[in-house]
Amino acid sequence: MHTRTRILVGQSGGPTAAINASLAGVIDTARRQGLDVIGMRYGIEGFLQGRIVDFSERLVDPPDMQLLQRTPASYLGSCRYRLPDAQEDESPYIRLFEQLKKFEIDGVLYIGGNDSMDTINKLASYGETIGSDVRFVGIPKTIDNDLILTDHTPGYGSAAKFIATCVREISRDSDVYDLKSVTFVEIMGRNTGWLTASACLADERDAIAADLILLPERTLDEHALIERIRTILDQKNTVVVAASEGLRRPDGTIISAGFGDNSQLDAFGHESMLSGTGRYLSSLVKSELGVKSRAIELSTIQRCASHIASATDLAEAYALGGAGVQAVNVGATGKMCALVRLEDLPYLCVPDLVDVVDVANREKHIPSDWITDDGMGVTDELRHYVAPLVSDEASPLFVDGIPHLISPLT
């Protein structure tokens, strides 16, 4: 009955520094094409409860769009809701398509990671079985960079830029005293090492910053690590190790669980979370080598450090938001917007559409030959892959010295 195409957009999964840039790309592109945009509050979960955000009168000033792109986390709010298989439980699908009908939605864009692509895949399939003409397209975002069929994911470049910057700064900080020391920088990424590997960009020609890079794609032989550190300490004072939070031993046990029984449960009897890899390895080094050692967790800031976001990352996130609008507008469904790299140097990467069924529930690992033979470093292939993704700066709007962010939704 309605004449203008209406697009519903949602954000899902963990926040990043770039997810709002994709939202800005959706809103801007839709408006320029004369489409209406409605946002899901708190993803599919909020939409099932009818919680929406109308963009017809919101974020209409161009500076707001710039601020939105520079604001970390999910402007619309997020969820970690996973749709059941429709064969097992059709009820959320029925409810969801009722909502889509009620709000006269023509196309759904879902900005998220692996689970969100699973959601898009399930909704597109279900829509097909009931003969719905609503289109479903996914827009990738995850700092983990673990989605397949896309050269990389928006959010990764900004996280990598923060990580490499911090590792470089930490490397200088750790080298001020005339004594032997080993610093572990614990970096996110439970199953894939893309974030940890980006620490290689901290190296400068005359100053290696990340002496060792330990990735979850390889198991860690603690004895070999200690011997390797011992060798490096013979040549210089300071060793900095970029270590993934998800490191495992050859027997499959997770390194962070290596602490004694005391630390697996905290004072209140809670199980400690995945983290502690750096602290464990630091303790090991103190015991085995008798040198000063410390662990630094980059923690959540990795995914929300908008103040040093990669302009390339934000531009690509924005472009994929726009590509999503184009896709639903021409009738595509069951697709994910992807990035195809045409050139490393000069870097050239363009949007593409892939089948979301091929992406959902799969995981992209670092290719084996991008890791050095000893499993404690990365090759130039990896450097060339990640280098362009951190390039250029999205200067924040500093107000009173602190980066200004878009006003939160209320």
Next chain:
Amino acid sequence: MHTRTRILVGQSGGPTAAINASLAGVIDTARRQGLDVIGMRYGIEGFLQGRIVDFSERLVDPPDMQLLQRTPASYLGSCRYRLPDAQEDESPYIRLFEQLKKFEIDGVLYIGGNDSMDTINKLASYGETIGSDVRFVGIPKTIDNDLILTDHTPGYGSAAKFIATCVREISRDSDVYDLKSVTFVEIMGRNTGWLTASACLADERDAIAADLILLPERTLDEHALIERIRTILDQKNTVVVAASEGLRRPDGTIISAGFGDNSQLDAFGHESMLSGTGRYLSSLVKSELGVKSRAIELSTIQRCASHIASATDLAEAYALGGAGVQAVNVGATGKMCALVRLEDLPYLCVPDLVDVVDVANREKHIPSDWITDDGMGVTDELRHYVAPLVSDEASPLFVDGIPHLISPLT
């Protein structure tokens, strides 16, 4: 016998984002005044071993001085050496004045914190007793901002800028899901809350970022904290607490010790390796309130995040380096260069000289009336004090997307 005045400059104590700006101020000013500059490698400790850096042919390009100012940590290297009382052990003094004579030093500038001012004080006193005409002047630096007789210390503003920026970003990150959660951001400062208090700058008019600020100047009643968080959670989803690493209970026990005895004494008798305050409080909240809670340690990055240094801070650090050169050049000794604030708005702060004997071994705490009555927040006086210190940005030189730093000394 020598005609040109020779200045010896050293860096001591923990590194900061601004300590190299003071070094740049010393070098530039000395050169412009026709003085020679020699650096101590690894502070007094290295100098006692005769380890020096000659600046006559080093860092002579103007761009190097810009890079030096933007490089965190101690370019010259640092130490944590504490001079004994001369009455108890004169030997290091004898050795040190022999070295000063050997290198024909006229003035010594020592850039550091409380312990470094103690060193300057002792050397000036000893020099006086032996009739030496070598001048000794201290240049303050510490992220902790705990030196008295100076409005603030170089290094603090840059750390505060990073802290406030991260707390603002973390606050957005923590509010993406539609559920109740409490996030503790653990911030450095063993005995003084200046760094933690700077989290107040994360607040925006329409978005409170740091709901509670817990300072070591006040003891923490855990029950009162839980009840306060419970009240805030009645009104909104997310509570962010900026918590000092050095929080203590009313009975004097340290909060982080809730996880077992992880404290030890360093060379100066400080309790070291504090950390765990955020994790302890997070666990407490889970138990008492049954809501999601997490702890984020800003860790070492607080003191080395040059990528978001305060331009005001770097400019003041540079100016105090220059003031130190002026001071020794006119014959001052036993002094510390200090900052005197003339105006809050427009901010106006100028260098001054104070007696280092009055500074050494004392500690500046947050005034009691700058903390709210409930002990869980700060007043506008504190906001007005810290706000100008984080202002303006010292744009890094980005090379391939990562801030470029000066080549390390080899």
